[in-house]
Amino acid sequence: MIDCTALSENLIEEVEVYSFQDGLCNSCLAPLICEKKTPLLVNGREVARLLALDTEIEELALGFLFTECLIDSPDEVRSLRLDREKWLVEVELTRPLADGLPDHVEFFTNGGRGRTFLSRWFKEKVTAVKSDYQIDCRIISSLMGQIQESSALFRSTGGVHTAALAVDGAIIHFSEDIGRHNALDKVIGHALRNRWPLPESAMLLSTGRISSETIVKAVRAGIAFLVSHSAPTLGALHIARAQGITLVGFARGRRFILYSHAQRVKAAPGSISVTDSL
Structure with missing residues (x-):
């Protein structure tokens, strides 16, 4: 994860731009991500x-x-x-x-x-993921909240995606990049170098949209949980259901949408019964 106290000069460059607000124009400096x-x-x-x-x-x-x-x-x-x-x-x-x-x-x-x-x-x-691991729904919301609050680069530029790897309900690594695919590859690459194979409790989290290619990364790594701040595509959902991935989208605040293999997520008392029919 990028150090939040000091952003490296090779990551950001400020350029002169014009800013418009309520019809008024002013000149200012805008920080841009360097690729x-x-x-x-x-x-x-x-x-x-x-x-x-x-x-x-x-x-x-x-x-x-x-x-x-x-x-x-x-x-x-x-x-x-x-x-x-x-x-x-x-x-x-x-x-x-x-x-x-x-x-x-x-x-x-x-x-x-x-x-x-x-x-x-x-x-x-690429083989389907098999896992009986279950996680409390409140942990999912907590982990996604940590990602959304973590990125100094995003707060400064709005130009990066963040991905994270969690194990046993705790984040062990963050990565950032201009592309959501890159951020996930960095997280998986970190795991390959430092903690491989991953346990059943491993979870991928992303700020980016979940496409078919994104889902396949989780399947390929044998990670049963993929959580995103954004939406999945229909193709991603079909792959998630066929390949054993618990897919979570729109994870914002205390709310999220659970799309597949719902039996792995434990709801709070008083909720309707969650089955594996999805």
Whole structure:
């Protein structure tokens, strides 16, 4: 997570703009997020170019490789480092790259997420999540509140998404980026480096919209809970129900919407009975 007391100069740049309010115009300085393009080389071959905030670049690369099914385990990575002089990430695997990759990939990891490798190996490498873990509904609301209050970068610029990983009802890591996909990849990359495999109680939280690609990240990581401040798409819901993900959207204040595998969320006394029919 970005230090809330001092924002790095390479993350924000102030530019002169005009501000309008009630029809009146004034000049002022506006803080803008700085993004950076980072080539990702695996076994000497460029497989992607990551457009991202200059934080946790190595974690982003590792999470990207895993969620895109280019690796199946952190044990397959012999070395991974960010070369700050050349500004690229070099990864050496313990095995050759899989066959079938395009000759050249111009892949920008941002909010829209362009081309993806995942569809090539979805059926082979993505399996449904099985979990009997249950969590109190009030913990979900509390965790989402912590995310929304945590980001100094968002308060300063309004230009980043935040993601978090929680275990046993407590947040263990925050990540931020210009893209919601990147933020989740950073969180998963952190877990791959520091706490893998994850326990049944693991939960992903995000400030971004939940698309099909976002849901697949949770499935790929074996994380049964995905919670967002925003809305899911219909495609994301179909995948969540089919692949064993408890999907929560519109988590704001003490309210949220539970879309799938509702039996894992314990309601307060006096509520209607929650079943697994969703």
